[in-house]
Amino acid sequence: DTAVSQTPKYLVTQMGNDKSIKCEQNLGHDTMYWYKQDSKKFLKIMFSYNNKELIINETVPNRFSPKSPDKAHLNLHINSLELGDSAVYFCASSPTSGGEKLFFGSGTQLSVL
């Protein structure tokens, strides 16, 4: 069983479109995260949710909207996609908001054409 699973693995779309990436964890963790890894391979946090409540929201355009229907799911919706949104997006979870040990998904490679 995959601990943190995200879909789709690859996403190719046109500029201006709206797309979503789904993430689910079956570890019973309280906190989930979205990270973005750009072409230079720097991994940056975007959001974190603890028990469905937003606790970290870095300087991310408001075109990005996370949604947590329950503590096992954290989806990322992106409106009006831009070329610069092309990156690999990783979902992660940790047992508590202290985030002492993160478990990452395998990533979603988003390509905006």
Next chain:
Amino acid sequence: DAKTTQPPSMDCAEGRAANLPCNHSTISGNEYVYWYRQIHSQGPQYIIHGLKNNETNEMASLIITEDRKSSTLILPHATLRDTAVYYCIVRVTNLDNNNDMRFGAGTRLTVKP
């Protein structure tokens, strides 16, 4: 505001110990040292963390200097599958503190046959 400094790349012979250094001269008393790695095309993977005592688990050993200004991650018998980017991160672990795990550039370790 990088809190850690790591060499950009290192090589290691298969079967030998890989010693990955990390400088964190401005570390605070309540900050832990974490190590993660990212194998190509995968999400980051937690390896180990510690505060001031040396730590060992099934993956690696972590040696922290007495002044805590630097540490070394040791993979005792490196294999080709250990080729990855290794990240050293310092952060506070506190259930009331919503600090996120911030990744730097890391060290690209190449294990050679």
